[in-house]
Amino acid sequence: MPTDFPAMADTSQPDDARPSAPPDPAIVAATIERLRSEFEAQDAPPARATALHEIGILEESTGDEASAARDLLSAVNVDSAFREPLESLITIIERRKSYKNLGKLLDRLIKVADGPAERERALIEHAAFLLDHQDDAEGAKTVLEELVEEQPDSVDGWIALELAAGAVGDRDARTRAVEARARLTENGDWRALLLIDLASLRAESDLDGAVAALQSAIDLKGPATYLALCALETVARSGEQHEVMAKAPEAQAALVLSAVDDEKAGAALGVPQHRRGNAHAADAWLRAAEAHRARGDLAAAIEMLERALAKLPDEVALRHARLRCAEAAGDTPTSARLAKEEIERGAKGPVAAALQMRVAEAAAAEGNGADALEALDLALAEDAGC
Numbered sequence: 457m458p459t460d461f462p463a464m465a466d467t468s469q470p471d472d473a474r475p476s477a478p479p480d481p482a483i484v485a486a487t488i489e490r491l492r493s494e495f496e497a498q499d500a501p502p503a504r505a506t507a508l509h510e511i512g513i514l515e516e517s518t519g520d521e522a523s524a525a526r527d528l529l530s531a532v533n534v535d536s537a538f539r540e541p542l543e544s545l546i547t548i549i550e551r552r553k554s555y556k557n558l559g560k561l562l563d564r565l566i567k568v569a570d571g572p573a574e575r576e577r578a579l580i581e582h583a584a585f586l587l588d589h590q591d592d593a594e595g596a597k598t599v600l601e602e603l604v605e606e607q608p609d610s611v612d613g614w615i616a617l618e619l620a621a622g623a624v625g626d627r628d629a630r631t632r633a634v635e636a637r638a639r640l641t642e643n644g645d646w647r648a649l650l651l652i653d654l655a656s657l658r659a660e661s662d663l664d665g666a667v668a669a670l671q672s673a674i675d676l677k678g679p680a681t682y683l684a685l686c687a688l689e690t691v692a693r694s695g696e697q698h699e700v701m702a703k704a705p706e707a708q709a710a711l712v713l714s715a716v717d718d719e720k721a722g723a724a725l726g727v728p729q730h731r732r733g734n735a736h737a738a739d740a741w742l743r744a745a746e747a748h749r750a751r752g753d754l755a756a757a758i759e760m761l762e763r764a765l766a767k768l769p770d771e772v773a774l775r776h777a778r779l780r781c782a783e784a785a786g787d788t789p790t791s792a793r794l795a796k797e798e799i800e801r802g803a804k805g806p807v808a809a810a811l812q813m814r815v816a817e818a819a820a821a822e823g824n825g826a827d828a829l830e831a832l833d834l835a836l837a838e839d840a841g842c
Contacts, residue, residue: 484514505535512541521548532564539568546581555589572607579603580616593623601629604636611640631657638669648673648680652687663695674707682711682726689743702747706760709740738764742774745781754785779814788817806842 488511495507508531515524525548531541542565549558562582569575580603583596600617604610614636621629634657638650651673658666670691673684685708692700715722715732722732745760761778768774782790836842 479514479517481518484518488514501535502538505531505538505541508534509538509541509544512544516544516548521552524548525552532561536564537568539565539570539574542568555585558585559590576603576607576610576613580612583616583620587620587623593620596620597624597626597629604633608636609640611637614640627657627660644676645678645680648676648678648684652680652684655687655691659691659694663691663697666691667697667700677725679724679726682708682728682731685711698747698751702744702751702753702756702760705740705743705747709737709744709763712737712740734767738768738771738774742777745777749781749784754781757781758785783814810842 491507491511491514495504495511498504498507508527512524512528512531515521515527525545528541528545528548531538532545542561546558546561546565549555549561559582562578562585565578566575566582569578579599583599583603586592586599587596597617597620600613600620603613604617607613614633618630618633618637621627621633631654634650634654638647638654641647641650651669655666655669655673658669667688670684670688674681674688685704689701689704689708692698692704711722711725711727712731712733714725715727716734716737719732741760741764745757745764748754748757748760758778758781761774761781764774765771765778
């Protein structure tokens with residue numbers, strides 16, 4: 457399967473060297489004959505190679521790729537430092553999908569590369585050949601590691617390295633590649649998405665690094681903000697970082713409510729249309745409350761639940777969570793009040809009996825024996841085995 461390496465510009469021939477209309481065969485034949493005479497008359501390798509190169513280009517323009525490849529290869533053999541015929545020959549071979557000698561030609565292209573840009577392109581093409589046609593993902597990764605060490609700002613090099621590292625399962629190299637891509641991109645929205653990917657790669661071995669990457673994505677305040685907050689909650693849960701587990705859904709709820717009030721603001725921060733509602737905000741607050749409770753901050757948990765109940769007062773899960781927090785906090789009066797509200801809402805059977813027990817405990821704590829006994833009688837009436 458071909459590797460989706462970054463496309464590099466084909467500089468083997470300038471645009472004006474490719475005529476839009478088919479050339480006149482008679483003129484081409486005459487020109488080739490003249491160039492062959494020039495080739496025979498020359499002694500200097502550069503001049504001889506130039507004549508062969510021009511012959512090859514003309515043959516390619518007429519569709520005679522076999523002859524073009526033969527003459528271009530001759531040009532390369534005459535003057536191994538002459539890059540243009542080598543690039544033209546590589547283009548023809550790749551187009552004809554005849555890869556037998558391509559590896560040697562790409563090796564030579566690397567050696568004759570003139571400047572960082574040409575060397576970058578040659579190394580990437582060589583890596584793609586190793587991966588696609590030699591089944592040598594490790595070799596491709598080695599070539600690309602060499603490239604990014606020489607040119608740490610090569611965006612195409614890092615993209616190619618990420619793909620090659622993925623092929624061999626080298627998580628560390630993939631992480632370095634995504635980190636470099638996030639550093640090099642000038643587009644803030646794209647950087648945020650790359651930082652989210654970076655966090656997923658770091659999460660297994662560097663939880664703090666994953667959290668830091670996601671926080672950087674959130675700080676960009678772009679259309680990936682909501683996605684980054686969701687990822688932050690997931691990463692924090694995997695490492696049981698309860699403080700982050702609480703703050704992430706709390707921030708999600710704030711974004712959801714901002715999207716309810718202002719569709720443009722919601723879209724700008726990436727809140728999906730189907731999550732713009734009070735129910736999603738309340739659900740986020742419920743998760744935040746659970747995280748606060750797990751870290752022992754009952755006051756913060758209660759605050760989250762009160763916010764959620766203000767939006768969805770009839771939601772059973774929220775009411776029960778609020779009741780559990782009151783009990784955990786030792787707030788017997790609030791626990792009794794909430795229990796009475798549940799009974800008034802129609803609770804029956806063992807559930808109602810358990811609620812009446814809370815009412816009885818609160819009455820007893822206040823020294824109100826009559827109300828406590830009444831609540832116990834009602835509990836037994838609902839569930840004789842209570």
